[in-house]
Amino acid sequence: MDLGLENRHALVTGASRGLGRAIASTLAAEGAEVIAVARNLERLNDLVAATPAGRGTITAHACDLADGSAIDSLDSLLQQVDILVLNTGGPPPGPAAETSDAVWSKQFEAMFLSAIRLTRLALPGMRKRGFGRILAVVSSGVIQPIPNLGVSNALRSALVGWAKTLAGEVASEGITVNCVAPGRIATDRVAELDQGRAKREGIDIGQVEKESRAVIPAGRYGDAAEFASVAAFLASPRASYMTGGVIRVDGGMIRSV
Numbered sequence: 001m002d003l004g005l006e007n008r009h010a011l012v013t014g015a016s017r018g019l020g021r022a023i024a025s026t027l028a029a030e031g032a033e034v035i036a037v038a039r040n041l042e043r044l045n046d047l048v049a050a051t052p053a054g055r056g057t058i059t060a061h062a063c064d065l066a067d068g069s070a071i072d073s074l075d076s077l078l079q080q081v082d083i084l085v086l087n088t089g090g091p092p093p094g095p096a097a098e099t100s101d102a103v104w105s106k107q108f109e110a111m112f113l114s115a116i117r118l119t120r121l122a123l124p125g126m127r128k129r130g131f132g133r134i135l136a137v138v139s140s141g142v143i144q145p146i147p148n149l150g151v152s153n154a155l156r157s158a159l160v161g162w163a164k165t166l167a168g169e170v171a172s173e174g175i176t177v178n179c180v181a182p183g184r185i186a187t188d189r190v191a192e193l194d195q196g197r198a199k200r201e202g203i204d205i206g207q208v209e210k211e212s213r214a215v216i217p218a219g220r221y222g223d224a225a226e227f228a229s230v231a232a233f234l235a236s237p238r239a240s241y242m243t244g245g246v247i248r249v250d251g252g253m254i255r256s257v
Helices: 018-029 041-050 068-072 101-129 150-173 188-201 205-214 224-234
Strands: 009-013 033-038 057-062 083-086 132-137 175-182 246-249
Touching: 009 018, 009 101, 018 033, 018 041, 018 057, 018 083, 018 132, 018 224, 033 041, 041 057, 068 101, 083 101, 101 132, 101 150, 101 175, 132 150, 132 224, 150 175, 175 224, 188 205, 224 246
Parallel strands: 009 033, 009 083, 033 057, 083 132, 132 175, 175 246
Antiparallel strands: none
């Protein structure tokens, strides 16, 4: 299936590894001109070097999303963007009751305000062209809160509320806004969380992974490319009647309807 992404302009944040990297690669493979944004320029350059010559391209751009002035420097790029993928690294794990004000403030800037700032700069161009796709990568924790991830559960849920509100405001202008919720996808972040649980509970990492797989009907962790394929569809003209949703990519892990 041709997703119709050739010559579309995309900007993907948190693109140096994990889900962001996979999304950037998939969009480029579908023909999009992708700006890959993250703090680590070396990793971004590795992504660019690993991208085969084909229909689309990837350009690296280093930026700290927790810095509002750094986001402002992306203004000219964002004006050309048709597809905006809002993806941030996960915050430090920990219980909600014991998180300090400093951590809440820092993560609010990086995870929530960055999305609002990026979108505010991208929307005028999308409105002018009558086409836009805004995707927020969230977490299964917005539906079924994950123990010991208090900051993530709270701030990603706030992002869902914002995205749903925005979706209603811009739908008539050809712009869709959706959230994509990964379950346990095999990324560095999930590996770090598994290792943290193993250390915290004094059990073997293999046991942690076995118990995690046991609650996933698919019986395995997902692959980042599988997640990225869903994101690419939502970013395409073919998904023009899908907006305001939270789409799960979790192998059936979330038990609620």
